[in-house]
Amino acid sequence: MGWGDLGAFGEPSKETPNLDQMAAEGMLFLDFYTASPLCSPSRAALLTGRLPVRNGFYTTNGHARNAYTPQDVVGGIPDSELLLPELLKKAGYTNKIIGKWHLGHQPQFHPLRHGFDEWLGSPNCHFGPYDSRERPNIPVYRDWEMIGRYYEDFKIDLKTGEANLTQLYLQEALDFISKQQASQQPFFLYWAIDATHAPVYASKQFLGTSQRGLYGDAVREIDDSVGKILKHLQQLGISENTFVFFTSDNGAALISAPKQGGSNGPFLCGKQTTFEGGMREPAIAWWPGHIPAGGVSHQLGSVMDLFSTSLSLAGLQPPSDRQIDGIDLLPVILQGKLIDRPIFYYRGNELMAARAGLYKAHYWTWSNSWEEHSKGIDFCPGQSVAGVTTHTQEEHTNLPLLFHLGRDPGEKYPLSFASEEYQQAVEHISGLVQQHKATLVPGQPQLNVCDQAVMNWSPPGCEKLGKCLKAPESDPKKCSWPH
Amino acid sequence: MGWGDLGAFGEPSKETPNLDQMAAEGMLFLDFYTASPLCSPSRAALLTGRLPVRNGFYTTNGHARNAYTPQDVVGGIPDSELLLPELLKKAGYTNKIIGKWHLGHQPQFHPLRHGFDEWLGSPNCHFGPYDSRERPNIPVYRDWEMIGRYYEDFKIDLKTGEANLTQLYLQEALDFISKQQASQQPFFLYWAIDATHAPVYASKQFLGTSQRGLYGDAVREIDDSVGKILKHLQQLGISENTFVFFTSDNGAALISAPKQGGSNGPFLCGKQTTFEGGMREPAIAWWPGHIPAGGVSHQLGSVMDLFSTSLSLAGLQPPSDRQIDGIDLLPVILQGKLIDRPIFYYRGNELMAARAGLYKAHYWTWSNSWEEHSKGIDFCPGQSVAGVTTHTQEEHTNLPLLFHLGRDPGEKYPLSFASEEYQQAVEHISGLVQQHKATLVPGQPQLNVCDQAVMNWSPPGCEKLGKCLKAPESDPKKCSWPH
Numbered sequence A, B: 001m002g003w004g005d006l007g008a009f010g011e012p013s014k015e016t017p018n019l020d021q022m023a024a025e026g027m028l029f030l031d032f033y034t035a036s037p038l039c040s041p042s043r044a045a046l047l048t049g050r051l052p053v054r055n056g057f058y059t060t061n062g063h064a065r066n067a068y069t070p071q072d073v074v075g076g077i078p079d080s081e082l083l084l085p086e087l088l089k090k091a092g093y094t095n096k097i098i099g100k101w102h103l104g105h106q107p108q109f110h111p112l113r114h115g116f117d118e119w120l121g122s123p124n125c126h127f128g129p130y131d132s133r134e135r136p137n138i139p140v141y142r143d144w145e146m147i148g149r150y151y152e153d154f155k156i157d158l159k160t161g162e163a164n165l166t167q168l169y170l171q172e173a174l175d176f177i178s179k180q181q182a183s184q185q186p187f188f189l190y191w192a193i194d195a196t197h198a199p200v201y202a203s204k205q206f207l208g209t210s211q212r213g214l215y216g217d218a219v220r221e222i223d224d225s226v227g228k229i230l231k232h233l234q235q236l237g238i239s240e241n242t243f244v245f246f247t248s249d250n251g252a253a254l255i256s257a258p259k260q261g262g263s264n265g266p267f268l269c270g271k272q273t274t275f276e277g278g279m280r281e282p283a284i285a286w287w288p289g290h291i292p293a294g295g296v297s298h299q300l301g302s303v304m305d306l307f308s309t310s311l312s313l314a315g316l317q318p319p320s321d322r323q324i325d326g327i328d329l330l331p332v333i334l335q336g337k338l339i340d341r342p343i344f345y346y347r348g349n350e351l352m353a354a355r356a357g358l359y360k361a362h363y364w365t366w367s368n369s370w371e372e373h374s375k376g377i378d379f380c381p382g383q384s385v386a387g388v389t390t391h392t393q394e395e396h397t398n399l400p401l402l403f404h405l406g407r408d409p410g411e412k413y414p415l416s417f418a419s420e421e422y423q424q425a426v427e428h429i430s431g432l433v434q435q436h437k438a439t440l441v442p443g444q445p446q447l448n449v450c451d452q453a454v455m456n457w458s459p460p461g462c463e464k465l466g467k468c469l470k471a472p473e474s475d476p477k478k479c480s481w482p483h
Helices: A017-025 A037-050 A084-089 A165-182 A216-237 A303-313 A330-337 A370-374 A420-441 B017-025 B039-048 B083-089 B165-182 B214-235 B303-313 B330-335 B369-374 B420-439
Strands: A027-033 A094-100 A118-122 A137-142 A145-149 A187-192 A242-247 A280-285 A295-297 A344-346 A350-356 A359-362 A403-405 B027-032 B094-100 B118-122 B139-142 B145-149 B187-192 B244-249 B280-284 B295-297 B344-348 B352-355 B359-362 B401-404
Touching: A017 A216, A017 A242, A017 A280, A027 B244, A037 A084, A037 A242, A037 A303, A084 A094, A084 A303, A084 B330, A094 A165, A118 A165, A118 A359, A165 A216, A216 A242, A242 A303, A295 A330, A303 A330, A350 A420, A359 A420, A403 A420, B017 B214, B017 B244, B017 B280, B039 B083, B039 B303, B083 B094, B083 B187, B083 B303, B094 B165, B118 B165, B139 B344, B165 B214, B214 B244, B244 B303, B303 B330, B352 B420, B359 B420
Parallel strands: A027 A295, A094 A118, A094 A187, B027 B295, B094 B118, B094 B187
Antiparallel strands: A027 A280, A118 A137, A137 A145, A242 A280, A344 A350, A350 A359, A359 A403, B027 B280, B118 B139, B139 B145, B244 B280, B344 B352, B352 B359, B359 B401
């Protein structure tokens, strides 16, 4: 989902009354970022509070390449990483993930081995259907074991876009919350629904209800579900004791537009890029009785801050034996403070850009290669800014491209290198970057090796279902990451 | 000002708390249009309820050219046109215009000859400063006579952007409203401020207050002023008896970006074009006690509707001896109805596009000529959609380019000519266009002839001020309209 997909963020169809209401009752973040322009690294960052380059969710197979966890990837979240649910356990929290995990699908990466107590969802994206020979369909897990596979047992109709998964995930969320309330046990719910990820889907009752087509139907169903979850918290009388945050893991995937792609509002490009359209996210904090209604914040925020903020809410300290990139947003949320901190825009192993205040400096620019572009893969459809949306990787380390995101949110007008404004801003940002790089200890890259043998052939529980498939011979290779 | 310039419409700096509040208390129109992608024709349409091609605010000097009323234009609003204030007079209204008139500056076009009772403002844009030889500075009028000239008596500092005109216009508005309330006389106030028109300006107290630079400062001052006007109505106890509508006359002028140009949100291109960025406008209706708070409408609306709606509010019938293009929006505003009606996108003498429902058909596409574009004049900076943002005038009459504005508000993905959806939608829209064209009686074009002798050399009142200038010999020529 992109920054521009909610009514509160200016989507012209304005079809998200529940999320808009959530913002009206809570705090809207206008300058909130993901830690990577695509899914797996972004989610790993959210749960570890650390940049993907630290927690291993990147590749060194190529320079500045986007990598994630397809079925044949060998890596996943390392045991050495401390995930938010692992830490929350110490404070008595029950932790549940509903939906897409995406931090690796081999047994050692299972979410219940990394702090979660319960799971309903899948380890990978819901691509498919597959033929079970070249590639198995993605399993859906309940806790430790699979309970079926997408397309086989969990239908997604690619023709109509119909799938009832969001309803399934909604019901699971409501039940979990009820159970926790009944037992008076604190909980952390990571509701990681994925209806707006291609192939986009919606339940029958939402199909055709949006002005925006199937993508809008999916957004409407998510909006409706968020409304039901918030209402449930209120009806159970625990809304003033439950902190809720809504955000996304990357900008709208414009390659899937117009049928399956969303909106990044006035920003440049989309998912896969380190322009604002790829990494600035819709974000809303909600906590009635604590967050003043109708708040708006320009705090530079990050999904990684949800790690630190959640720990703070639970009265826990962040780990002191490692670098945590997230910050505690409670002073921002509860007292309206603004914390000075930069945003780093990584693409794979490269720091492409950095933002401090309203200035953003690009050290590298790249949309995608000419080769990919000529195949019709376009991360910036209808947009082209000379020297900015480049189709070769352009280095600007010595003379970064500088934008003022207040005057120029669309990153169209680089500041003159000769201006005093440029010199002051670049000096400041480059100082922060230098400091960051000097202390950076990159993690072991997890997304380098792919092997057809590691695919979801025989996930735990497959025997009971008669759904075990025979894995092919192991044939480890470098994963191919063209973007 | 563009669709995307208000916080309520998704401007990322969200710096318009008063307009956002106005929307929260009133009704937000998301599909509201001007009648022309630039100033004079749009304003003529607003005040006559008629398309510029009917009321004469267009040129036939070239095909599909944007024309307005610079100082040397000979034409203006014809006497045969009935303006909103002329009609409102019959119901006892006192009518005032504050700010830019732009319907002609020769004596016969003076606003007080066309229904207005009072005026503080100028007949033309605040371009300048001029040297009084080649071109006089633009006069500022109080009622029938000038009281000074821009740059000479009404300072605009082009270096700092400082000018206190919005404050002057605000105070005048507050005073007028007070006076009308005191005398219990109904009033129509046309508050036509122009701080966001290049050269953009703001008062000292607003300079440097916006994240968006000078343009944002101007928007903030307008926002603050609107807040003060609404508060004034409330304090006088007449807010429930006063209908207020906020809108703009064209999309943000992207040629002036980033320093002096605003935002059209997710839409394509800007001022001067018939893409959504050129003609879709921010629009808010406010009438406490009558309009339900927080309303949102997808009614296809037009500035011309303000003519018909105002007449309806005053209990008057629209003229029956001529075609009125505006419709009465009261059923929409008060009862939430949706009225089926098309939007026609004119550029000069050509119907470039038409919208019905969510479909928009382009019969002609043109951004500007290669010749102009090569001079750096770009109405679509950073945007380029092959076959859509064309630099030659491309006719598509036989096979219009069709967009679905719900799925594709950015006009990037023309529908396939072969699809059933295309055929049905085009048949419907083209039927409406045919009907429209069949009955259209174009008015005498007013913007064809220019003459240096008609400039504001010696406006009425200049003698008292010692500000009469000698007009050069008359030398009528065809006006040059390159866009």
